[in-house]
Amino acid sequence: MGKYANHEEFGINAPINYREDSTSESFLKGMLVIAPSGMKPKQLRGKKFEEKTDFKASARWHKNFDLAMFGGSDIGTSNYESNQMNLEGKINGVKRIPGRH
Structure with a gap:
């Protein structure tokens, strides 16, 4: 079974986890793996x-x-940022499932 029990749980948790897990450290660590030997990515x-x-x-x-x-978004194509805020506002009724931390 997947990490999330239903699509609402996914819609609330996954974008938050995306923001929290998308750090400069995770980016640099990933880039270091694919960088040519002797080179490393810039901190900037x-x-x-x-x-x-x-x-x-x-x-x-x-x-x-x-x-x-799914061929269509539950947060819609127009004003999806506002709809995402409304969705994340429901988090009190949905179990918070942290990302990789």
Whole structure:
């Protein structure tokens, strides 16, 4: 069975986990694995990556995932950021399942 029991649990938890897990450290660690020997990624690139994985990016990621996997998004295509905020506001009624931490 998957990590989330239903789609609402996914919609609330996954975007939050995406934001929390998308750190400059995780980016640099991943880039270090694929970097040519003797080279390492610049710290500045990690910081820029983390800046670009904010709330708007997580809402866009959730919308695109829904479109790809289910053919339509439960948060809609117009004003999906506001709809994502409303969805995350329901977290008190849904079990919080932390990401990789």
